[in-house]
């Protein structure tokens with residue numbers, strides 16, 4: 001059994017709504033145990049990360065970056081960084097914001113750099129935008145065209161579940177892809193990398 005933590009912060013419920021769809025997708029893969037974990041809780045006890053094989057990182061985009069509570073979680077992992085105990089675990093990122101672009105890419109990049117500093121293995125969002133093959137824009141998977149991670153958009157002041165069907169569908173596909181990747185690479189990724197000796 002491989003384990004996934006979907007680590008998120010959500011002040012108004014949008015990121016949590018997407019996290020629940022990511023969870024649904026991940027749980028469709030046999031042999032995977034996935035659960036939601038609050039970034040706030042991990043900020044208090046970061047060693048809990050050691051119990052998982054993979055992390056799906058989720059934050060709203062605030063001023064072009066992760067939210068303060070999510071950054072507090074990231075910063076609480078400094079001790080684990082020092083000892084590289086999270087090395088070779090799988091990671092991926094998702095973010096929600098109110099504008100179509102909204103600088104979401106910048107949020108995903110900060111998650112990516114966080115994962116790289118820990119020596120993790122980054123998993124993207126390899127879904128072709130379905131509007132190119134005739135699916136109506138709001139129903140299309142990866143309609144926002146993000147491959148480095150998952151992006152979703154909810155209008156300013158909208159209800160927590162006010163996402164177009166394309167975004168919730170993409171969230172499920174993203175969670176499933178991550179879980180399938182963990183299933184395929186999980187043991188290999190966790191194994192120590194052999195040292196290359198150059199004669």
Ligand SMILES: Cc1cc2nc3c(=O)[nH]c(=O)nc-3n(C[C@H](O)[C@H](O)[C@H](O)COP(=O)(O)O)c2cc1C
Pocket residue numbers: 009010011012013014015016060061062063064065096097098099100101102103104154156157
């Ligand atoms: C302090 C703050 C900064 C924000 N910055 C951005 C931004 O840079 N780009 C954007 O599109 N939306 C921005 N938003 C809107 C949020 O990303 C959006 O409301 C999101 O859905 C909130 O997610 P949540 O409900 O999970 O908290 C910002 C909101 C707040 C409160």
